[in-house]
Amino acid sequence: MESKRNCLITHASGPKPRCDTRVKKQVTMDYLKNKSEYFSLDTDFKPLPKYGHLSEKTPEYIAAEPAIDAVQSRFWASPDFAAFRRAAGDPDAAMPPGGPDRYRDITTELLQFPARDGHLIELKVYKSQNVAPNATLVYRMHGGGFVVGRHEVDGAENVYAATNPNIVVVSVDYRLAPEFPFPRPVEDCYDGLLWCKENAKALGINPEKIIVAGSSAGGNLAAVMAIMARENGIAGIIAQVLHFPAVCHPKFFPRDKYEYGSYIQNSENPVLGTLRMEAFLNAYNPNPEPDYRHSPLIADSLANLPPALVQCAGFDVLRDEAFAYAEALKLAGVDVEIYGYQGVPHCFPAVLPTHPSTPVFYKRYNSFLEKYATISAEEN
Template identity: 50%
Template sequence: MVQLEPSGPGLKAPKPKYGHLSEIDPDFAPLKEEADKNFAALWSLPLDEFKAAWLTAPVALPNNAPQPGQEYSVVDQEAPVRDGSRIGLRVYKPLDPPTNAVLVLKAHGGGWVVGSHEVEEVENRFLAAQGSAVVVSVDYRMAPAYKYPYAINDCFDVLKWCKSHAFKLGIDPEKIIVAGGSAGGNIAAVLAQKARDEGVSGLVGQILNIPVTCHPKLFPSDKYEYGSYQQNKDSTVVDAPRMDWFWHQYLPNADAEVYASPLLAKDLSNLPPALIQVAGMDPLRDEGLAYAEALKAAGVPVTLKIYKGLPHGFYMFPQLKQSQEYWDSCVQFVQQVAQ
């Protein structure tokens, strides 16, 4: 476990650049107590039950969520990966898809440990129904049984499989957006780097929502402001100690692997344009902002959206107006880069 510094008035004082972003949003404030109670109960479960609970939890759908069979179609299938295993995919398509549609390759969130396609079900529906994209969500293998780099390799192999099956999927193999939230945002950022490094063509964008970009033990705090791990260490949904736990399941020795901590990459040039969305009351806030800053410094176009006073995974509260803004931003980004 990463050792958190002792708390105290001085240590918890807001940092000058981003500290104000932790001031709780007034629309979320009345939801916080119940949310904290529900997530505390979830976190109290043994690992097997914890994983199962994420698989069986109902999706919180907004009233305007696109409906299957009416606004998009969805099918489940499989794709092979390098060790001979077959990985589950969920494919969302517009009902009237354009010829050679853009592909959004989605890695779901869940700390590389829990979750499924349903974690970002709402976003996937909007991307297919309103973004006219073919969305392929990857059921990559998860820790602790499958530690780093299984999630990366599974998703990268599916990326290459999608390119080779472009006709069947109805996609343009040279018009691909890698996307994900939280740990999925980490995977998407790594896929963009790995595709560049290995000469895999076709990536035109990356959607990095509330992303994990660096192990907290390795964060270059001499280069970027890093106060959110302390300031938001008790935050709703995922707090700092629980994020440490996720890291320990995935990368127990905190190795300085660039494909685990993409912020550590020495070269971020020649990567596709990025949408980065960050929550202000999230322990991961400052690493998302640091990655945006690093990409911009490397000449990569970045669209940055910051949601002040909201916790990690706030889109799970569809009654918040910012949740719709979050989904709309993904759709708009896809539409822009797909032109």
Template identity: 40%
Template sequence: MITLKNAHLSEPDLAWLSVAEKHAPLDALSAEIYRLPLAEFRKVPYKPGPLPSNAPQPDKDLSIRSDTVTVRDGTTIGLRIYEPVTQANTKGNTRKLLFYNVHGGGWTVGTPETEEAQNRFVAARNGAVVVSVDYRLAPEFPFPTAIHDSMDGLQWCIEHADALGIDTDRIVLGGGSAGANIVAAMTLLLRDDAPLKGSFTVIGQLLNIPVTCHPSHFPSTKYELQSYKQNKDVPLVGADRMHIYWNNYIPAANAGNPLASPLLAPSLTNLPPALVQVAGMDPLRDEGLAYAGALQASGVSTTLKVYPGMPHAFYVYPDLAPSRQYFDTVVEWIASL
């Protein structure tokens, strides 16, 4: 029997309450908009969250450009590339670390700019080349299209390593929410099946507020899963919206596939070191905690950072203290690798 121990993490943080009480929700993330049917929801212009006041600036701290990649079915998708203006200390290595970002948005919405603040910080502070992939979205392109597109974007980076100036033995994969789900699937493929295995080295996986298991397949006899109930109607992303996202991405009957629900993988051994960041007032909280625990139990070096009382994607309010900690943790963890 699982002892319930995570409920206190749902108690709203004072920093969050100061936002909830004094400010209207952001236009693209308001509760009203998130309740719209998908067709209506998509009519709302997508706006990534505002940048922190100390966000690195183009031309001064980094450059930002676009490129394209042709994926395995012949479709062309986009890439957003961030490059530092100044070279970080790489101990004699002139090649830069590659941070490959897979954006969030429930596999259904979002763009390569969804994690714009994070991507800028990593490029400028870590002296890294950041590539954010514009994978195709569900329900028009359901599982496993997003994974295939993201894998093909990564292969493009390897093939263009000289032009990008990256060290193919220093690659970090990162994603938020559904993007973290895709990254977790990518690490499993790269460990076991990918034809590129051995041609580059992934030294870390960044899993921010990750989706790791469809709730219908969650191993609840092994791990606690109450966050879908405790955080059902929380701001930004509640349980109902997550169910919609899952339904768009893959039928529930098939969602036990470990590439859709990485927590169900037969083995998590020999995966790259991980940073798992979890929000306490988030329907995804317990599956994030479970995945971090499963990685640790499998011998994977895992850093877990929990933000009690903060909702999913709270960093869209970027100047809150927990949001600053969130971005700083990403930069510091990548530097530690």
């Protein structure tokens, strides 16, 4: 396996065919249930005191919500997840007004690496036209509920990061559930992290300066990578970016310790409602058992993890677990920046690029990356 991991396979453009030899089971989707498995959604719910006020929708979101709902409903009308993926595709993410020009300011390249079972996993590399040598790696895991999506789900964030000449972004196209359920996506991401460290020179990165990052399901995987690296003695993870993270399966959420009302309060969110999130979770981990690799909030310890940026949306089912994870990290002595944006949905910068909170979100993201990715003269 070690000799395979050291090979570097480069492609100029476009997704490459899968070479996995496992027989994949046919997926028949009755994925959306009529009733939640974990929450009572027909109760007269009252907003909880800490974060309930963040669900009040902004005027800009109210105006855009019907159009967002129409787009999302078309995807969720797909007969199975394979059709969902085809409908969603992986077009280059649009940049918000005033954002960088992705076709002028950065370059992209596709690579492949062999995972532990020999399957070739695609990586997409984003970097500045003027990238510095020995740059910081931002190792990116995309969102999509562990079931859909590829690199460009978070493409705008990848472009923003890559405009920093001290950063190289590498996005990993891990295998997706339900064909490849937990823990395969975790293993693919971890194998990719090790491969990047071992091939640091070819990538132009410093293997001891790595920021793990992701949104939604990718935020989960980024948090898990930080813990796995600590557990396995893998050095070099200097920070973590967790945007709209799913950090605990509802079956295991410690409701006695943290406020947990967003799944009920925001259940009808058209971007990611309760029943849709449960469909993703059931596909990813149909018979969950306690394990930090899918629910980092329940890890035995969160001590000695790298500093974290956590950003979440007020009108999002995942809101309260983002706050819970930030609180747990702080209690464990980890430096945390936590921001919650009132009245906007899950992953709002991608679906509401003109919202007034979107440039604030990116400014905080860029500032965090700048803080940890600055390259000293000694490193050059």
